[in-house]
Amino acid sequence: MPVLDFELVQGSPEWLVMKRGVVGSSNAHRLVTKKGTSPEAKLRTYAKDLFVARTLRELAEQANTKEMQWGVRYEYAARSRWEIETGQTVVPVGYAWRDGWEKWIGCSPDGLVGEDAIIECKAPSSAVHMGYVLDGQAPHEYVCQMQFILWVTERDKAHFVSFDPRLKSPLDFLTVEYGRDDAMISALQEGAERTVEILQGYLEQYT
Numbered sequence: 001m002p003v004l005d006f007e008l009v010q011g012s013p014e015w016l017v018m019k020r021g022v023v024g025s026s027n028a029h030r031l032v033t034k035k036g037t038s039p040e041a042k043l044r045t046y047a048k049d050l051f052v053a054r055t056l057r058e059l060a061e062q063a064n065t066k067e068m069q070w071g072v073r074y075e076y077a078a079r080s081r082w083e084i085e086t087g088q089t090v091v092p093v094g095y096a097w098r099d100g101w102e103k104w105i106g107c108s109p110d111g112l113v114g115e116d117a118i119i120e121c122k123a124p125s126s127a128v129h130m131g132y133v134l135d136g137q138a139p140h141e142y143v144c145q146m147q148f149i150l151w152v153t154e155r156d157k158a159h160f161v162s163f164d165p166r167l168k169s170p171l172d173f174l175t176v177e178y179g180r181d182d183a184m185i186s187a188l189q190e191g192a193e194r195t196v197e198i199l200q201g202y203l204e205q206y207t
Helices: 013-018 025-030 040-055 066-086 126-135 140-153 182-206
Strands: 003-005 095-097 111-113 117-122 157-163 173-179
Touching (some): 095 140, 126 173
Antiparallel strands (some): 111 117
16 A cells, blocks of 8 residues: 655655655656656666755755746646536645655655545646647656556546636636556556666665
C-alpha cells in the first residue's frame, strides 16, 4: 500500500525539502520515451539532476513566472469546477510514497477521488488550454505524470482537468478520464527503479 501524507501542505517549505532529489511524477516523462523504453543515458541525466538536488547546501531557488502564478491561483478553481460538473469530491493529499520506496520514489497528486482514482488539474495559458480542448486529450508529458501517480498510489483511474476562466463556456473547461496503462506503468517502474539505483551509486561514491 502507498504511504500517504495528508498533513503535509503542497508548496510549503517542508514539502519542498521532503521531495528534494526524489524521483517524482512531474519528471515521469524523463523515465520513458514515447515508444515506452527507458534509455540509460536519459536516466543517468535525470539521476545526476537528483544527485545535485540532494547535495546542495540549500534549496534551489524556485521559478515563479506569471504563468506559474496563474496556474497555482486557478488550480483550486479547476478542481472545484470538476467537483461541480461531476458531483464527486476530491480529497487533498500532501504526498504519496511508493510502497517500499519511501524517500526515493513519490508524487504529489492534486487529489484523490473515491477509492480508485486521482485527479490532476491544470490552469495553463489560453493557447495551451485551447490546444488540449481541440485535441481532446492531455499531452504525453501529463499522461506519463498521471500513469506514474497511478503506479505510486495503486489506483486505477486518473481524471485530467484543464481550466481557463478567461474563455467562454464550454471551451473554458476540459476533463478526460484515463485508465491504467500497464505497459507504460511497467516502463515507468523500470525507469524509476533504475534511476534510483544510479542515484544511490552516486551517493555512495561521492558522499
